[in-house]
Amino acid sequence: MAEQTRVLLEHIDEPGLATIDVYERLGGYSRLRKALIEMQDEELVNELEASGLRGRGGAGFAMGKKASFIPKGAMDKYLCCNADESEPGTFKDRLLMQQNPHLLIEGIIIAARAAGANRAFIFIRGEYELQADILEKAVEEAKAKGYVGERILGSDFSLELWVHRGQGAYICGEESALLDALEGKRGNPRLKPPFPANQGLYQGPTLINNVETLCNVPLIVEKGADWFKSFGTEKSAGTKIVSVSGNVQRPGNYEIELGMTVREIVCDLAGGPPEGREIKCFFPGGSSAPVLTADALDLPYDFENMAEAGSMLGSGAIIVIDDSVPIVEVALRLAEFYRHESCGKCTPCREGTNWTVKMLERMDRGEATPMDVEIIDQVNANIIGNCLCVLGDSMAMPVRSMIEKFRDEFEEHIERRRQELAQQDYALSAHELAASEGAGIA
Amino acid sequence: MTQKGTGPFFAQGTQPAEPDASVAKKGPVPKVVPDLAETDVPQELQAEIEELMSRYPDHHSAALPALAAAQRLHGWCSPEAIDQVAAVMRVTPAYLSSIATFYDMLNTEPVGRQYVWVCTSVACMPKNAKAVYDAIREAGGDLDDVNIREFECLGACDLAPMASVNGRYIGPLQPSDAEQIVEALKRGEQPLPGRGLGDG
Numbered sequence: 001m002a003e004q005t006r007v008l009l010e011h012i013d014e015p016g017l018a019t020i021d022v023y024e025r026l027g028g029y030s031r032l033r034k035a036l037i038e039m040q041d042e043e044l045v046n047e048l049e050a051s052g053l054r055g056r057g058g059a060g061f062a063m064g065k066k067a068s069f070i071p072k073g074a075m076d077k078y079l080c081c082n083a084d085e086s087e088p089g090t091f092k093d094r095l096l097m098q099q100n101p102h103l104l105i106e107g108i109i110i111a112a113r114a115a116g117a118n119r120a121f122i123f124i125r126g127e128y129e130l131q132a133d134i135l136e137k138a139v140e141e142a143k144a145k146g147y148v149g150e151r152i153l154g155s156d157f158s159l160e161l162w163v164h165r166g167q168g169a170y171i172c173g174e175e176s177a178l179l180d181a182l183e184g185k186r187g188n189p190r191l192k193p194p195f196p197a198n199q200g201l202y203q204g205p206t207l208i209n210n211v212e213t214l215c216n217v218p219l220i221v222e223k224g225a226d227w228f229k230s231f232g233t234e235k236s237a238g239t240k241i242v243s244v245s246g247n248v249q250r251p252g253n254y255e256i257e258l259g260m261t262v263r264e265i266v267c268d269l270a271g272g273p274p275e276g277r278e279i280k281c282f283f284p285g286g287s288s289a290p291v292l293t294a295d296a297l298d299l300p301y302d303f304e305n306m307a308e309a310g311s312m313l314g315s316g317a318i319i320v321i322d323d324s325v326p327i328v329e330v331a332l333r334l335a336e337f338y339r340h341e342s343c344g345k346c347t348p349c350r351e352g353t354n355w356t357v358k359m360l361e362r363m364d365r366g367e368a369t370p371m372d373v374e375i376i377d378q379v380n381a382n383i384i385g386n387c388l389c390v391l392g393d394s395m396a397m398p399v400r401s402m403i404e405k406f407r408d409e410f411e412e413h414i415e416r417r418r419q420e421l422a423q424q425d426y427a428l429s430a431h432e433l434a435a436s437e438g439a440g441i442a
Numbered sequence: 443m444t445q446k447g448t449g450p451f452f453a454q455g456t457q458p459a460e461p462d463a464s465v466a467k468k469g470p471v472p473k474v475v476p477d478l479a480e481t482d483v484p485q486e487l488q489a490e491i492e493e494l495m496s497r498y499p500d501h502h503s504a505a506l507p508a509l510a511a512a513q514r515l516h517g518w519c520s521p522e523a524i525d526q527v528a529a530v531m532r533v534t535p536a537y538l539s540s541i542a543t544f545y546d547m548l549n550t551e552p553v554g555r556q557y558v559w560v561c562t563s564v565a566c567m568p569k570n571a572k573a574v575y576d577a578i579r580e581a582g583g584d585l586d587d588v589n590i591r592e593f594e595c596l597g598a599c600d601l602a603p604m605a606s607v608n609g610r611y612i613g614p615l616q617p618s619d620a621e622q623i624v625e626a627l628k629r630g631e632q633p634l635p636g637r638g639l640g641d642g
Binding site for chain 2: 126
């Protein structure tokens with residue numbers, strides 16, 4: 001039986017953990033003291049780099065490396081915590097922010113010090129009202145205790161920290177769109193390069209990290225890079241909070257060592273599909289990840305193996321779909337999401353998502369031909385890599401993977417709906433005929 | 443010497459042409475930054491927006507939270523609300539409209555002060571979220587001032603199928619819960635006590 005490895009979630013059930021008193025009693029903010037007073041900036045960045053911590057938001061980029069890209073010197077630098085957790089299936093940051101906001105704040109202060117940033121913002125999605133309220137209260141507490149503000153703990157480091165609420169847009173989870181939203185604009189992604197590490201918020205160097213990534217930082221400072229590397233695999237170090245949802249018996253957040261098999265996560269920890277159902281497919285890393293079928297269940301769950309299987313670890317959200325759900329409906333719901341959330345800046349994404357939805361609706365109405373499967377595949381192939389950000393790709397990749405793996409079901413669905421429609425039409429015209437004949441007799 | 447670009451556009455040289463009176467009359471004149479002295483802004487709203495602006499190196503950053511504050515006051519981002527924010531932030535109403543139309547949580551029509559957002563995204567969908575939405579929609583047909591709509595992933599897939607009622611997450615829901623939710627909204631209470639996120 002697989003077990004969780006609770007490192008980030010160690011004290012998560014402690015009552016009152018969201019208050020600073022309980023958090024400090026459990027050793028909170030002692031890491032901050034170490035990072036600010038005992039360690040040099042360089043040392044801090046080196047430690048983060050040595051730990052092999054990879055970004056937990058979706059891209060999996062090395063966190064220490066990202067911090068090392070921030071230029072040195074006296075200039076306005078910023079840190080943004082990406083708490084715009086909008087990837088369907090992902091709800092790990094919500095848990096961390098709700099239960100343990102001070103861990104995040106401590107991580108932010110340490111990371112800001114490593115990057116030399118004097119202003120930090122937590123960009124949280126507006127729908128998370130409860131979590132934003134908790135965070136705001138926690139920031140106030142930290143300010144009152146002197147952990148945030150001028151010359152923290154008597155060091156020469158000062159930091160200003162604000163919670164900034166988004167107003168409901170999936171695209172703001174994309175780092176450059178997040179920066180635009182934070183600057184008070186529409187959340188349109190920017191052309192890269194320049195990358196945010198050089199020109200980000202207000203054109204200043206900006207470090208952007210996910211909530212879970214930043215929550216790992218205090219632990220690495222406390223226990224060292226070697227301790228962190230003792231978890232997980234060589235290239236995917238550390239633990240990962242996995243959000244399991246969809247057709248499973250015990251949906252929820254599970255903290256695991258990377259490298260555990262998918263079956264252990266889905267079937268042992270999350271209880272597997274409902275009685276009498278089989279797993280049809282699953283999204284291994286949020287809805288943007290290409291789907292995998294049941295035969296991929298025995299793969300180790302880490303960045304490399306998921307990439308090798310043609311998908312990705314993404315945000316670490318596993319959505320399980322069982323055999324009671326038609327794949328065309330999944331594809332349609334998915335495409336509708338991306339159509340709604342496309343910012344409309346790049347044509348392939350704006351038009352591609354729209355046409356994919358229209359064609360899938362046509363399939364469901366019985367007006368499609370098998371050729372439409374081909375056309376959807378082509379349209380989606382033309383989205384990938386042709387936009388400023390990966391939102392369009394995030395629809396194209398899973399939709400294409402569904403077509404590739406369930407082509408028979410698509411064709412069968414088209415045929416069945418077409419026959420249903422034909423029967424309806426026949427019944428309708430017979431009815432009309434009868435009515436007109438009846439009128440003739442009268 | 444032949445001159446480049448001679449034609450009706452350049453007939454007056456480099457000077458802009460006199461505005462054509464018949465053209466100018468056609469459309470509405472774009473609004474300029476409203477004068478704070480001439481705009482009736484509620485004092486609390488002005489204070490809140492000014493506090494928000496002081497948080498950022500560039501005051502434009504306050505646009506989103508400022509519009510949200512105005513929406514809390516007015517119920518939606520009405521032209522009046524947008525003018526008030528524009529006056530305090532010293533930006534044009536058009537700038538704020540571009541933002542209000544982009545974000546899902548900002549309403550540019552009076553859809554109701556309360557809301558029920560039912561998540562029907564890809565993780566809630568296999569758990570019959572659409573039936574929950576339809577049931578709530580039907581039960582709440584006669585509710586005034588409540589915006590019942592489908593919403594994209596709300597980040598609570600462990601509660602699937604779920605809904606956000608005025609910011610409070612409730613779930614897992616059954617279509618049979620719809621009546622109770624609507625009744626609670628009519629009485630102005632929190633629906634399904636004990637079944638919300640963070641209730642326990």
